[in-house]
Amino acid sequence: KAGVTQTPRYLIKTRGQQVTLSCSPISGHRSVSWYQQTPGQGLQFLFEYFSETQRNKGNFPGRFSGRQFSNSRSEMNVSTLELGDSALYLCASKRTGIINDELFFGSGTQLSVL
């Protein structure tokens, strides 16, 4: 069974550009969450989608947005990139919408903003 797949693995952008990151959850998983990981702030929750609906959003500016498709695949978009957006972006999926269900993480997309 394939794990959570994130593409691309590495990305280099310049300030002001926008970027789209993709996440394919484990087959049958309906919940997808996104986290930003940086050395200074650690892991911070971005948002969570379940059956194409955003159920919760973290404390990030509106430049960060996401969506989930009918096949549960998810994309995250960051517009008007800033240097501080450089981070590892992790996607995680789980089978159900239950809070304590196990999250399975992808290997992440390492975004560098120059």
Add this chain to the structure above:
Amino acid sequence: AQSVTQLGSHVSVSEGALVLLRCNYSSSVPPYLFWYVQYPNQGLQLLLKYTTGATLVKGINGFEAEFKKSETSFHLTKPSAHMSDAAEYFCAVTNSGGSNYKLTFGKGTLLTVNP
């Protein structure tokens, strides 16, 4: 609101020694608690979780953690460290009720195992 504090950003042990990684949480409702491990250039993997019931939870790779409500702690232990345990460990909390679907993570503890 919920929060997690991991005491010690870096812990170093000798191979075969006890591993103890500390985690204290804050939650306004009964918490669900998790420990995740992250190896270099990889995502996070669940080690164990506490939801309800037995307060001593056993996980993968010989790790266990004990939920102590009176101390608001959920420390991770392993009796004998192995070289392969070298990684970063994250404690996380979420609320058992309401519509809060996010995990709040601690800053992480980097475990080094010396031969």
